[in-house]
Amino acid sequence: MKFTYASGSRPLEGYTIKRGVGHGGFGEVYYAVSDGGKEVALKLVQHNLDVELRGVAQCMNLKHPNLVTLYDLRTNDAGENFVVMEFISGQCLSDVLEASPQGLPLDHVAQWIRGLCGGIGYLHDKGIVHRDLKPGNVFIEDGVVKIGDYGLSKFITASRRSGQTESVGTVHYMAPEISRGKYDREIDIYAAGIILYEMITGDVPFDGETVGEILMKHLTAQPDVSRLPDPYRQVVLRALAKDPADRFASMEQLTAGLNGVLTHAGPLPTSVDHTGHSLPPLHAPALATGLATTCSVPFAISSVYEGFAEANGILKFTGGELTMQFQVKDSILGAVKSALRDVRISPSALESVSFTPGWLSHQLVIQCNDMTAISHLPTSKSGRVALTIAKSDQEAAERLVSAVHAALPRMLAVSGPRFVYAAAEEQGPWLQRTRSKLRAWYRQPWRPKDYVLAALGVVTAASIWFAPYLALAGIVLMVLVLMSRSKFPAGTTNSSPAPVVLAPPMAPSVATSVAATVAHQTSNDPAPPVVAATPSPVRALQPPRNAGSRDLPPKPARTRLAEAAGAMLLATLLAGVASVLAAGLMQFGKFEECVLLAALTLVGSWAVIVPGKMMEGRTGDPVLRRLAMAAIGLGLGWGATYLDGLLAVGWLSDPRPAPRMFQSLEWLPRSLGEASYFGLLFLGPRWWRLADSRRELRFNPWLVIVPGFWAAVVSSFWHGGPQNPEMWRVVATGLIAAVTQLACPWEDAAARRKAA
Amino acid sequence: MWVDGAGGYLVCLGNTVTLGQANPNSIVDVPIFGDLSRNHATIIRDGEGYLVRSQRDLWVNNRATSQATLRDGDIVRLGKAVELRFSLPCAVSETARLQLISRHRLHLSLAGILLMADTCVLGSAGRSHVQAAAAAGQIVLYRQGDGLGCRGDETVEVDGQTYSSRGPVRLPARVTVGELSFSLEPLSHPLSQV
Numbered sequence A: 001m002k003f004t005y006a007s008g009s010r011p012l013e014g015y016t017i018k019r020g021v022g023h024g025g026f027g028e029v030y031y032a033v034s035d036g037g038k039e040v041a042l043k044l045v046q047h048n049l050d051v052e053l054r055g056v057a058q059c060m061n062l063k064h065p066n067l068v069t070l071y072d073l074r075t076n077d078a079g080e081n082f083v084v085m086e087f088i089s090g091q092c093l094s095d096v097l098e099a100s101p102q103g104l105p106l107d108h109v110a111q112w113i114r115g116l117c118g119g120i121g122y123l124h125d126k127g128i129v130h131r132d133l134k135p136g137n138v139f140i141e142d143g144v145v146k147i148g149d150y151g152l153s154k155f156i157t158a159s160r161r162s163g164q165t166e167s168v169g170t171v172h173y174m175a176p177e178i179s180r181g182k183y184d185r186e187i188d189i190y191a192a193g194i195i196l197y198e199m200i201t202g203d204v205p206f207d208g209e210t211v212g213e214i215l216m217k218h219l220t221a222q223p224d225v226s227r228l229p230d231p232y233r234q235v236v237l238r239a240l241a242k243d244p245a246d247r248f249a250s251m252e253q254l255t256a257g258l259n260g261v262l263t264h265a266g267p268l269p270t271s272v273d274h275t276g277h278s279l280p281p282l283h284a285p286a287l288a289t290g291l292a293t294t295c296s297v298p299f300a301i302s303s304v305y306e307g308f309a310e311a312n313g314i315l316k317f318t319g320g321e322l323t324m325q326f327q328v329k330d331s332i333l334g335a336v337k338s339a340l341r342d343v344r345i346s347p348s349a350l351e352s353v354s355f356t357p358g359w360l361s362h363q364l365v366i367q368c369n370d371m372t373a374i375s376h377l378p379t380s381k382s383g384r385v386a387l388t389i390a391k392s393d394q395e396a397a398e399r400l401v402s403a404v405h406a407a408l409p410r411m412l413a414v415s416g417p418r419f420v421y422a423a424a425e426e427q428g429p430w431l432q433r434t435r436s437k438l439r440a441w442y443r444q445p446w447r448p449k450d451y452v453l454a455a456l457g458v459v460t461a462a463s464i465w466f467a468p469y470l471a472l473a474g475i476v477l478m479v480l481v482l483m484s485r486s487k488f489p490a491g492t493t494n495s496s497p498a499p500v501v502l503a504p505p506m507a508p509s510v511a512t513s514v515a516a517t518v519a520h521q522t523s524n525d526p527a528p529p530v531v532a533a534t535p536s537p538v539r540a541l542q543p544p545r546n547a548g549s550r551d552l553p554p555k556p557a558r559t560r561l562a563e564a565a566g567a568m569l570l571a572t573l574l575a576g577v578a579s580v581l582a583a584g585l586m587q588f589g590k591f592e593e594c595v596l597l598a599a600l601t602l603v604g605s606w607a608v609i610v611p612g613k614m615m616e617g618r619t620g621d622p623v624l625r626r627l628a629m630a631a632i633g634l635g636l637g638w639g640a641t642y643l644d645g646l647l648a649v650g651w652l653s654d655p656r657p658a659p660r661m662f663q664s665l666e667w668l669p670r671s672l673g674e675a676s677y678f679g680l681l682f683l684g685p686r687w688w689r690l691a692d693s694r695r696e697l698r699f700n701p702w703l704v705i706v707p708g709f710w711a712a713v714v715s716s717f718w719h720g721g722p723q724n725p726e727m728w729r730v731v732a733t734g735l736i737a738a739v740t741q742l743a744c745p746w747e748d749a750a751a752r753r754k755a756a
Numbered sequence B: 001m002w003v004d005g006a007g008g009y010l011v012c013l014g015n016t017v018t019l020g021q022a023n024p025n026s027i028v029d030v031p032i033f034g035d036l037s038r039n040h041a042t043i044i045r046d047g048e049g050y051l052v053r054s055q056r057d058l059w060v061n062n063r064a065t066s067q068a069t070l071r072d073g074d075i076v077r078l079g080k081a082v083e084l085r086f087s088l089p090c091a092v093s094e095t096a097r098l099q100l101i102s103r104h105r106l107h108l109s110l111a112g113i114l115l116m117a118d119t120c121v122l123g124s125a126g127r128s129h130v131q132a133a134a135a136a137g138q139i140v141l142y143r144q145g146d147g148l149g150c151r152g153d154e155t156v157e158v159d160g161q162t163y164s165s166r167g168p169v170r171l172p173a174r175v176t177v178g179e180l181s182f183s184l185e186p187l188s189h190p191l192s193q194v
Helices: A049-059 A093-099 A106-125 A156-162 A166-173 A176-180 A186-201 A211-220 A230-239 A251-257 A288-292 A391-411 A429-443 A448-463 A467-485 A508-512 A557-586 A591-615 A622-647 A670-683 A687-691 A702-718 A727-743 A749-755
Strands: A015-023 A027-034 A039-045 A070-075 A081-086 A138-141 A144-147 A294-303 A309-318 A321-330 A341-345 A350-356 A361-368 A384-390 A418-421 B007-012 B016-021 B030-032 B041-046 B049-053 B058-060 B067-070 B075-078 B082-087 B096-100 B112-115 B119-123 B138-144 B147-152 B156-158 B161-163 B166-169 B173-177 B180-184
Touching: A015 A039, A015 B007, A015 B180, A049 A070, A049 A081, A093 A138, A093 A186, A106 A138, A106 A144, A106 A186, A106 A251, A166 A186, A166 A211, A176 A186, A176 A211, A186 A230, A186 A251, A230 A251, A467 A702, A557 A591, A557 A727, A591 A622, A591 A687, A591 A727, A622 A670, A622 A687, A670 A702, A670 A727, A687 A702, A687 A727, A702 A727, B049 B058, B058 B067, B119 B180, B138 B166, B138 B173, B138 B180, B147 B156, B147 B173, B156 B166, B161 B166, B166 B173
Parallel strands: A350 A418, B007 B112, B016 B030
Antiparallel strands: A015 A027, A027 A039, A039 A081, A070 A081, A138 A144, A294 A309, A294 A384, A309 A321, A321 A341, A350 A361, A361 A384, B016 B041, B041 B049, B049 B067, B058 B075, B075 B082, B082 B096, B096 B112, B119 B138, B138 B147, B147 B166, B156 B161, B156 B173, B173 B180
16 A cells, blocks of 8 residues: 555644555545644545535534544645544444454444434535445444545545545445436435445345446346345335435434334444454344343342452343443442443353352353453353342342343344253152142132132131141141252252253243243253243242332332221221131130130231331341331230230130240249240241232232241140140131231232333 | 554564553553553563563453463453453564553554564564555564564665665664555654554
8 A cells, every 4th residue: 555655754734644544535544643642534635626625624514423523624835635534543344344244243233323324314414415425434433433534525426436446346335316417315325225234234235247237236126135134124125215215315214214223222342353353243133023121130249259349230131132230349348349330241242141049049140251241240250150139039030031031042043142040950850740730830820719719728627626737738838848949959969950941932021021831841851941930839938028119119108008007997897707707617615705816816917017018118127027026916915915814715814824935934924925925926927028019919828828837836835735736826827817918908910010 | 663554553672561551651661541550560571472460450361360471362451441462463473462452542543562572574464463454565574683674575665775675674764565664663662662
């Protein structure tokens, strides 16, 4: 490449040329530095002087982020004209296309076309037609698209012939009407259509051996748009219409045609690689289908590295990209070590994502092949990030995994990352079968008939003093559930964990909600794996503590107060009816017993509703909450003991002997011993969940059985032997749980998500 | 070194090259506009290869370290975000090339930093240290005594003087071989030239 001026020469006062950059249609372009240190591009205008200079003068004060800024037009003593412009250190689109002969990733295409339309749209708005739009005139610097050489070609045919190498190259972007001497803005739209086609496929739509052949194709041939994905196909077809009147009327219209794609476009790589290696691998089939799925989940990472750092933040999945927004903290001092960062992981950088439900929290492991993407995280030495997701956000985490998964097959058709739901699949086949059946049974929506059957079963079992067996069944069931949930198998550890690959859910909308049906796959089943991200039955024991509270803002206090008042009123009615029913079934001998049971149920359910409504929608330490509930339980117990004495029922006072554990402590007031049972009763289960309007199910039989079981256990230790829990205590506890659930308003989770 | 049609390169001739933050009183050979310490890292060339060493935040291929030997294609990260690719493009030459791959830059727009050992190859081949896209020929810049010399596959023109195949290069110099041309100019730093 020959240049007129060598490095160090100063053809223009104030600027020192450093090197030649290239030859444009109008002359040589140099990289120069001003005396003050400003980098500029100097264009020595050698051809079509007047045309060029008029064009430059017209555009001198145009400003747009997507246009290469013109600084000045200068003439030296020798009469040479220089255009002083912004120096772009990035790549030119033609270089980028050369490096990717198969076309660019679609998110990059979207970014380029957005910049292109922005800049050209601005020029059109100012009444200027670019007339020489081609990849060689479009640049990128730090992720910003810049269009150069605008306003330079008044007579486009002349400029083409004068160009040294471009005479054939630029013919590819020439609209058919140019042959009739028409140079309106439609020719820019046509050229943009050609560039769009070329970016996606890697080839120009009309190519040929000679200039004449190409021009003829522009005039007559139809572009082969079958190679383009959907929103682009129509846009290119319309932009390349032979009749200018059939094209988009403006660049904005072209952008509008691509709107769904452009708004979700990811950023272009900000790093410029002079050898072109930084371009991510091609994934042309990627398309906008999965792009609408968005969800986020809070996470935490702690690791022993660089002074015990930990990170927490939010993981988001938007438009095929995972974004981590996080902060690194010193885990000992709690001091923030780095500002809030936003790290994007593009699908091409993802190798696999796996989600492992755990006993206390869940693990989401992201494996990246591009380690630079996550190198700011504390645990990224091998491109692997293990995120800890709090149990309360299980639903969000599952939704994240399934959303990522739903979008995946469409994004990476060839060698996409694997998304894995690594559930505890280590148990034997029998346990698995039982579990899946249990799970399916539990996940099934209950019909009214089921409630009646369940209630009948429970009451019958209770009324015929089946309690010890019931307790035994409860224990077995709980152990089963715990085992199925545990990350570490109870018995066998010799078999390696068999991750289950998630099959793509049918539609993103299905994927975002927790799948209701379960198709379970055993680890030795050779059939194609099909498992939906499914919550396991442990949800019954420990549903999200503040279920849904992260999806929606907490309700205002006034609403909660109203709900509490309504629930208390309804509870009064329910407590009366339920107590009479229970008294009949248990064949109470005295009317006072029924009254006491009713009062206990009523006050007990109030004692759950009021604090439950106060706690609703807030995060709080479960231990503190339990202690508060225990205090309330003590009060309830005291009241019950007093009422018992008043009514002379004899459940909590003479003639019944004092609680076994307190018999030796004669100095202790009797009522305290009795009340302590209620305190312990309220300390155990997380009662406040029963009143949460965003609880999992309207009426969850588990949440009746578990407190009842707890009451049986406490009662056996307090008063009788393990074989002899006092039945009224179990029944009263069950009634409190049932009445509270039935009385408290409930928002359907599905409806809630839909509303959100 | 300014290569027409290719880019500018910072040529470091010393066996020890320091990298750090660019500021008016930069004390390092390679001043980078980035969140770095003033003297952040040192790259040392010995008979066996290159070694990067730092008391500060240094990552090589995403591994935090204080010292590492560098191989072709290694990614060196200084501080939180400044990333450089280390490459040894030419098997027969020990000269290495560093390219900033993060969005950081030196005080001028440079395509890379050359850690020049004995020879430095300019040409269109992929194994050249400086790749000139449209270049037909090849220029080899080499050390000659205390200074530099160059040779080309056709007549070499240095500062207007024509040599048949080899010519001495004294700073500042302008070298043209066929279609390929470059200029060397000294930098205020003692060990390096632009």
